[in-house]
Amino acid sequence: MEFDANIEHLQQAYWHILLVSGPVLGVALVVGRVVGIVQAATSINEQTLSFVPKLAIAMLTMALASGFMLTVMTDYFLSIFETIRAIR
Numbered sequence: 001m002e003f004d005a006n007i008e009h010l011q012q013a014y015w016h017i018l019l020v021s022g023p024v025l026g027v028a029l030v031v032g033r034v035v036g037i038v039q040a041a042t043s044i045n046e047q048t049l050s051f052v053p054k055l056a057i058a059m060l061t062m063a064l065a066s067g068f069m070l071t072v073m074t075d076y077f078l079s080i081f082e083t084i085r086a087i088r
Contacts, residue, residue, distance in 0.1 A: 012079070024058050028057065053071045
């Protein structure tokens with residue numbers, strides 16, 4: 001394989017990592033910020049108050065976006081397997 005093809009495969013891998021993990025991380029970030037603002041406004045400094053909502057919302061987001069995630073990963077791995085088959 002050429003160097004440019006390797007770079008292209010790495011770019012595709014990073015892009016698919018962002019597509020799959022982005023929704024969950026984005027929602028966890030927003031929930032964390034909202035909980036942090038609520039904690040700062042009410043002066044409640046309980047660690048579980050910030051962890052439990054993020055965990056619950058992240059799991060719910062993963063459940064709702066699992067079809068999209070599976071489709072993205074399946075398409076990516078099919079293209080990788082096609083590339084491997086073309087090398088032979």
